[in-house]
Amino acid sequence: MVKRSVVIGVGHYLPERVVPNSEFEKTLDTSDEWIRTRSGIERRHFTAEGEMTSDLATHAAKAALADAGINADGIDAIVLATSTADLTFPSAATMVQARLEMTHGFAFDVQAVCAGFIYALSTANALILSGQAQRVLVIGAETFSRIMDWTDRSTCVLFGDGAGALVLEGREEPGMPSDRGILSVDLHSDGRYKDLLFVDGGVSTGTSGYLRMQGNQVFRHAVEKLAKTAEEALERAGLTPEDVDWIVPHQANIRIIQGTAKKMGLPMEKVVVTVQDHGNTSAASIPLALSVGKTRGQIKPGDLLVTEAIGGGLAWGSVVLRW
Known part of the structure; x- marks a missing residue:
């Protein structure tokens, strides 16, 4: 028998304001x-004035806990993926911890931009497998509307705000590819490509800055790297693309999603797509898609x-898991 990190609850939250x-x-x-033609996006959600990343994260966390049938007392740790935390410090995760009235355990943020939730899942999985935690609340939450240059049509139309969350629990499984839970993780980064996607602000400038992107270059890297990391993670789990029921990709652009599925030899009927309704919500997009996919009845145990x-970063990666 081996320990696996099993998803026992999922939830999401979207701000009320819908922007077509x-x-x-x-x-x-x-x-x-x-x-629509270039991105597949039809609408997205933007936060209200005064509504912050930690607010969205807290709503999603409560939904995931409710789905799991537990309260914050049953959680050992919170790992929150975001690039748009409320403050430079403290972490948004500790703010969520306070709002959940969780006075035990620990909470921290992970920052890997759109790959953030993959990195957070990997970190939470490591905490569980090492015995440091038994149940971990993993959240992706973003308010990218606050770092948009509203004069740049190539970027500002692509992003939205939202949050999604999972509850992971350590469970004993037989140690087979048929196990429930996280079966493999594959992570990469290459700092040489910093200038392809970055925010031109921070402590070095004294401003929060705006998102800047070389879209064509990001697209070229995305399809190749995403298909490769997914295939490597499947191989590590002893599985093949033919075994996959659902690809749940980062929801950045429908063309990237289609290109990655094609490169993996999988039909779009096996892809959970939410980009049309949410836009690119960065680290929130995967947990949002998982929650919506379950709600739709697509993703089943x-x-x-x-x-x-x-x-x-560039930063990229993949996780193979059985629901």
Whole structure:
């Protein structure tokens, strides 16, 4: 028998304000058709004034805990993936910990931009396998609307705000590819590509800055690297693409999603797609898609999932898990 990190609850939260593509036509040289054609995005959610990343994360956390049928007393740790924390410090995770009235255990943030949730899942899995925690609340939450340059039509139409969360629990499994839980993890980064996707602010500038992206270059790296990391993770788990029930990808761009599925030899019917409704929510996109996929009735117990993402750094990776 081996220990596996098994998903026992999932939830998500989206801000109330829905922003259709047509809203950008008022201020930018763009159109609903232009945005849909290039990204697959139809609408996204933006936070209200005063609504912060920790607020979204707390809502998603409560939904995941409710789905798991436990309260915060049953959690040992919180790992929160975000690039848009409320403050430079303390971590957004500790803010969520306080709002859940959780006075035990520990909480911290992970920052790997759009790949953040993959890195957070990997970290939570390591905590469970090492025996440091038995149950970990893993959250992805972002308010990218606060780092948009609203004059840059190539970026500001792509991103949205939201949060998703999972509860992982350590359980004994036979040690086979048929086990429930996280079966393998594959992580990568290459700092040489920093200038392809970054925010031009921080402590070095004294400003929060704006997101800057070389979209064509990011696209080229994304399809190749995402398909490769997914295949490597499957091989590590003793599985093949033919075993996969669902790809749950980072929801950045429908063309990247389609290109990755094609490179893996899998039909789009096996891909959970939410980008049309949420836009790119960075570290929140995968847990959002997992929660929505379960709500839709797509993701069922026993299904084999591959989830993968790439973001600024460049940082990328994948996780294979059985639901």
